Amino acid sequence: RDMVRVLRQRWPAVRILLVDAVVQGDEAAPSLCHALAAVNRLTDVDVILFGRGGGSLEDLWAFNEEAVARAIHTSRIPVVSAVGHESDVTIADLVADARASTPTHAAELAVPDRVETERHLTHLERRLAGLLERRLEAARAWLRGITLRRVFTAPGSLLEQRAQRIDDLDGRMARALAVRAERARQRLAGLSQTLAALDPTAVLSRGYAIFTREVDGAVVTQPADMPAGSEGTVRVAGGAVPVVAR
DSSP: HHHHHHHHOOOTTTTOOOOOOOSTTHHHHHHHHHHHHHHOSSSSSOOEEEEEEOOOOOTTTTGHHHHHHHHHHHHHHOOEEEESTTTTTOOHHSSSSSSSSSSSHHHHHHHHHHHHHHHHHHHHHHHHHHHHHHHHHHHHHHHHHHTTHHHHHHHHHHHHHHHHHHHHHHHHHHHHHHHHHHHHHHHHHHHHHHHHHHHHHHTTTTTTEEEEETTOBBOOOOOSSSSSOOOOEETTTTTTEEEEEE
């Protein structure tokens, strides 16, 4: 009765299945093994509270039997041993998944405390609400910062600023192109002057002539290059004159 009372008091939604068994005497061990086997055939049991109230060593001896210990050990459902009082220790306590000092303590181990759970959930709810409020306030602050930017408060001035920037860049580009073009013209003029200075026809206009042999077109630079009777051409500014060496 104490176990049922504590279970329902701590967690009203708990479902309790009571399985009868003989707990002392010669028939106790087989009865306990039969009860454990019956519960293990069920599919919706979470934990087994296995035990009885206090008594003498002889009264509790069934919980020291090998068959009972093996039945507890092979149980697929977790077993909480709750045999006698805290000072009573049996083999069943040693092989069980957990040991309770009393049957009432076993009930406390089996289910959570509704009051404590509600208190914990309330604490979590408050923490979650505070966290959500802080996140929401941070989002509001971020949104306020976004709406205070010039793109929203003065979009026209921002466009004007960008247009002015484009005009400045356009002017700078035009000036840079003009400078580069002027430099290119100056370089071209310098190259033209250099070519003009190296042009052999320019020398002819100053009264000089170019004498070439007729036979191979080679330029004559020495009198020995034109033996007597050799034909050639003298090129002057106004044209070419055929000649014969004497």
